[in-house]
Every structure is written in C-alpha cells, then in structure tokens.
Amino acid sequence: MSSEDTVIRISDVSKRYELYEKPRDRLKQFVLPRLRQLAGLKPRRYFQEFWALRDVSFEVKRGESVGIIGRNGSGKSTLLQIITGTLSPTSGSVYTRGRIAALLELGSGFNPDFSGRENVYLNGALLGFSSEEIDEKFDSIAAFADIGDHLDQPVKTYSSGMLVRLAFAVQVQAEPDILIIDEALAVGDALFQKRCFQRIDQLVSRGTSLLFVSHDQESVRTLTKRAVLLNRGNVVQWGASSDVVLEYRRLLHEEEAAYFGAVAKGLSAKAQEQSLMSVPPVHPAPDSGRLSEVSSSAEDPVPMPERLSFGDGGIRIVRVETLDGDLCPCSAFYPGDKLKIRIVCQSAMESKNLNVAVRLRNKEGVKVYSWGTLNQDMEIRAHHLSDKVFWAESVGINGELEVIFECDCNLGVNLYEVQAAVSYEATPDYMSQRMLHWMDEAAFFQVLMRKDEYFFGGVVDLKMKAEWNIE
Structure with a gap:
C-alpha cells in the first residue's frame, strides 16, 4: 500500500x-x-x-x-x-x-x-x-x-x-x-x-x-x-x-510473578506454608538450565523457540507430538480418527499439585478447545470416583513427566496449532495458578475430509442424525 x-x-x-x-x-x-x-x-x-x-x-x-x-x-x-x-x-x-x-x-x-x-x-x-x-x-x-x-x-x-x-x-x-x-x-x-x-x-x-x-x-x-x-x-x-497477544500474556505473567514473589517475601515461613499463593521450593538439578535456555533436542518434532514460551521455570516442556490411535507420530487426521497428543516434561524441582494442559487453535486464530489434567481431576472429585487424581501425584528432581491426551477427532477441515502448558495449582480448582512453562506452536496437525465417505461443514462435527415423516 x-x-x-x-x-x-x-x-x-x-x-x-x-x-x-x-x-x-x-x-x-x-x-x-x-x-x-x-x-x-x-x-x-x-x-x-x-x-x-x-x-x-x-x-x-x-x-x-x-x-x-x-x-x-x-x-x-x-x-x-x-x-x-x-x-x-x-x-x-x-x-x-x-x-x-x-x-x-x-x-x-x-x-x-x-x-x-x-x-x-x-x-x-x-x-x-x-x-x-x-x-x-x-x-x-x-x-x-x-x-x-x-x-x-x-x-x-x-x-x-x-x-x-x-x-x-x-x-x-x-x-x-x-x-x-x-x-x-x-x-x-x-x-x-x-x-x-x-x-x-x-x-x-x-x-x-x-x-x-x-x-x-x-x-x-x-x-x-x-x-x-x-x-x-x-x-x-x-x-x-x-x-x-503472546507478548501481552508474557508481560502479565511476569508482573503476576513479581507480585506473588513480593507477597511471599513478606510472609513468615509458617504463613508461607499455609498460604494458597505459595509455590513449592525449586531445587535445581546440577545440570538443569533456566527456562530461557530450553532448546530442542534431535528428538523434538518441532523447534521450540524462546520467543514462543514463558513461565517461572522449574518444570519445562521438552516434547509435544501428535499421535494416531497406535501411538505412531501423525500430522493428518480424518473425522472419527483417534487423536492423541503426548506432552513430555522434565523437572528440575520436587513438586506436586501440577496441571498439564493443551489448547487447540485453528489457523484463523480461534481457540477451538482447551483442557487439562486438572479438568479431569475436578470431575473425579465432583463425582467421588475412585480414579487416580493427577494433581496429587509427585515429581522429583530430574524426573520426567509424560501425559497423553486422547480424543476422537471431530474437528472440521483446517490446520490446527497445539499449545501446551504445565502449571502449579495451589488449589485443585484453577483458582490459584502459577504458570511454570507455556508453549505456543508446540505442534501442528491437519484435519482432512474424505468427501465421498463422510462429510460435514463447519468447525466441529456435532454428529447430527435426521428423522422424518412424509405423508
């Protein structure tokens, strides 16, 4: 112009x-x-x-x-x-x-x-x-x-x-x-x-x-x-x-971390243990690096540049990949296929009360879906089920954490971005969250359509059925 x-x-x-x-x-x-x-x-x-x-x-x-x-x-x-x-x-x-x-x-x-x-x-x-x-x-x-x-x-x-x-x-x-x-x-x-x-x-x-x-x-x-x-x-x-927008989220995170850090310094050791805002102490492993020094290994399916991530550190996301129903790497899916997303994290501290989450965005930037282990934990607690609660699990120094999310691929034709996050949740309800590592553009996948077999339009397949009566 x-x-x-x-x-x-x-x-x-x-x-x-x-x-x-x-x-x-x-x-x-x-x-x-x-x-x-x-x-x-x-x-x-x-x-x-x-x-x-x-x-x-x-x-x-x-x-x-x-x-x-x-x-x-x-x-x-x-x-x-x-x-x-x-x-x-x-x-x-x-x-x-x-x-x-x-x-x-x-x-x-x-x-x-x-x-x-x-x-x-x-x-x-x-x-x-x-x-x-x-x-x-x-x-x-x-x-x-x-x-x-x-x-x-x-x-x-x-x-x-x-x-x-x-x-x-x-x-x-x-x-x-x-x-x-x-x-x-x-x-x-x-x-x-x-x-x-x-x-x-x-x-x-x-x-x-x-x-x-x-x-x-x-x-x-x-x-x-x-x-x-x-x-x-x-x-x-x-x-x-x-x-x-990513830089804005990073800015908000930095200011929030600075605020809670100032609050934590003003608390006594006993009060700090009882405070909902307290964060578990970080005990770095001898070879662990800062979050800003995270780099992709040869195994990583996509590079993870620093500009696309932020967080307090202590636990970092090292690998995110999309898989088919047989746990084989896959980047193209059709409606009805099994979609799995694997997130692997490395820990430089001892911690529990964690939440690992994903968010899906289409190429237009619209958030299609977000969900995490804490969502599952909240459902288990609400219905008093006997299933294991991820929030109560512990991870140690130099520990590796792997979470696999699974769903039926009911999305419309598009290119999708996977965002991944690991956070510390002081309470099991998203009310007191500290982001340890957030990653934009952690992985990508496409959804295609076999129009001669099954077809629908729009963002998501609602699996509608039709009934009729003609007289």
Whole structure:
C-alpha cells in the first residue's frame, strides 16, 4: 500500500499530566515560576510529572484492523482520545484521514435528558449528516439497536446495555472511514456482540479501518490483523496480533510473578506454608538450565523457540507430538480418527499439585478447545470416583513427566496449532495458578475430509442424525 492509503499516522506522541499534591500548588505553579524568572532565580516546579504516553508511533492503513492492548493505566484510552481529537498531545503529531466514529466512554456524546430518537439526530449531526440523511438511516439504526419503545424514552433511563446498543447502531450506520471501539461492547449480551462483530467485518471489508481496544485476548487475535502493546505509556511491541497477544500474556505473567514473589517475601515461613499463593521450593538439578535456555533436542518434532514460551521455570516442556490411535507420530487426521497428543516434561524441582494442559487453535486464530489434567481431576472429585487424581501425584528432581491426551477427532477441515502448558495449582480448582512453562506452536496437525465417505461443514462435527415423516 502507498502512503495515500494511510488513514492514521501516530508520530512520537507523548502526553504529560501535572499532578498537584494540594490545590494551592496549582496557583503557585501559575504565578511563582514567572516571578522567580523575572527576579533572575531558577524556577521551581510545584507538581509531579506523569507521562501517560511516551513516544508512541505506528500507522494504520485503509481497511486495516488494529488492536490496542495493555493493562489498565497503560495509556490506551489516552491514545484513543488523542486520535479522536478530544485530547491534545504534549508532543508529537497525529494525522487522521476521513470520518471517525468512536465508541469510547459509555454514553459519551448522548444528552441524558433527550430521548433515544433525539440523540440519534444529535449524534448524526455531530458526524456531519443532515436531517434528511439521518431520516434515511433512522429505520436501520432503530432496527440494529433493537430497544423497542425505549427509543422515545430519556436516555438517562437506559441500562448500560441499551446505551451501547444505540451508540453502536448510530456509529456503524454512518459507515465511517475509521471506527474506534474501546471496550464498549463488553456490556452487550452475546447475541448483540455477535451482530456487532458481523457488522464490523462488513465495514472492514468495505474499507473501514478499525481500532479495537479490549482485554479479551481472543477477540483481539481473531478480529484484528496487527496490534500494539502498551505498558506504562510505552510501546512494548507492534506487529502481528498473535505475536503481540503472546507478548501481552508474557508481560502479565511476569508482573503476576513479581507480585506473588513480593507477597511471599513478606510472609513468615509458617504463613508461607499455609498460604494458597505459595509455590513449592525449586531445587535445581546440577545440570538443569533456566527456562530461557530450553532448546530442542534431535528428538523434538518441532523447534521450540524462546520467543514462543514463558513461565517461572522449574518444570519445562521438552516434547509435544501428535499421535494416531497406535501411538505412531501423525500430522493428518480424518473425522472419527483417534487423536492423541503426548506432552513430555522434565523437572528440575520436587513438586506436586501440577496441571498439564493443551489448547487447540485453528489457523484463523480461534481457540477451538482447551483442557487439562486438572479438568479431569475436578470431575473425579465432583463425582467421588475412585480414579487416580493427577494433581496429587509427585515429581522429583530430574524426573520426567509424560501425559497423553486422547480424543476422537471431530474437528472440521483446517490446520490446527497445539499449545501446551504445565502449571502449579495451589488449589485443585484453577483458582490459584502459577504458570511454570507455556508453549505456543508446540505442534501442528491437519484435519482432512474424505468427501465421498463422510462429510460435514463447519468447525466441529456435532454428529447430527435426521428423522422424518412424509405423508
């Protein structure tokens, strides 16, 4: 694409706020530095600087969908407000091209005393439409919002879900050049969210550029092609959404590990043993390496680069492979075949309370299924079965742990990625988890179809049956 296709260009954008300890310090800052400067004295600051954004740069092309992710306070909303023009940057420049429709704060741009109908015309006017143009679009807006008679009631009587329905309906019916969404859809029900995502897909296919902010990593991965990760106002990574989401998970893990580490240091030895957040001590074997030094052996079916993994270490995944029903290596399956996934781990510590898990994603990035040994353990405990519980098993220093997952392959035609994980679970219910090793792209397999023998469409085979009666 040429530079003419660029609809958003963010160049070295920074935003600084001045934080005052006392209200009178604001007045001092307004008056005293000037007086000191006139007197030949060095000016003094009466505030602390807070940089919400620091030297942020990226571009968005026409028809491109871009995600923005990061923890609360990372600068996402500040950046969106600067793009829409409701905030001015302290330094740097912002270029936008075309009409912008933004769903930022819930209900922003609505007059609470006006009815929904009146607010449609008000928002339409703000977007540059005449009354006649809004008249033409009104029925479509009302149908998409689907709030019935509430359309003629004051907006201040609306629920959060009704507010976002109406706001989204107005913005998307305007068919903007740039659509910006900041977590607003999270308050909608599942059916409305489905309709919203379908509408977003239509707009993007017609050339609308999308900026999408969400804490839902799967939505960012599947709805956007590229993404930017912000942390404390800085760009940590900019690139393919799948890579950025992985880096975000790694960042969350590191911050969580640092938090629990600080908590553990503040506990006494006795309290640490009783704490649900405590992690078993690591006793490395003489030749064991750090997690970052994990490398594939000659036996490994796929390489395991460091950039695709993270974790606290102590136990590492060394081999992941897909097998057929006879435990032979296999990378192509047909519906109804037996699919087995073998995960082999090596331990550099003594531990129990472990969980080994897999997650399957198709080539579009959609999470198809996730399951682990702890899921099986929870079922055993819930039904008071006599089966062995993996969570209670122990592994020693230099021990090897092998888990084989088995299922019938009822998936649709596609290429599938296997993600593998081993975690420490302080309680047998996923309520207190510490990730020891997570691995993206641990293995791949294909599902094919013999159309002349058995055929179905879609993501998964529901094994439907048909009955009929003809008279």
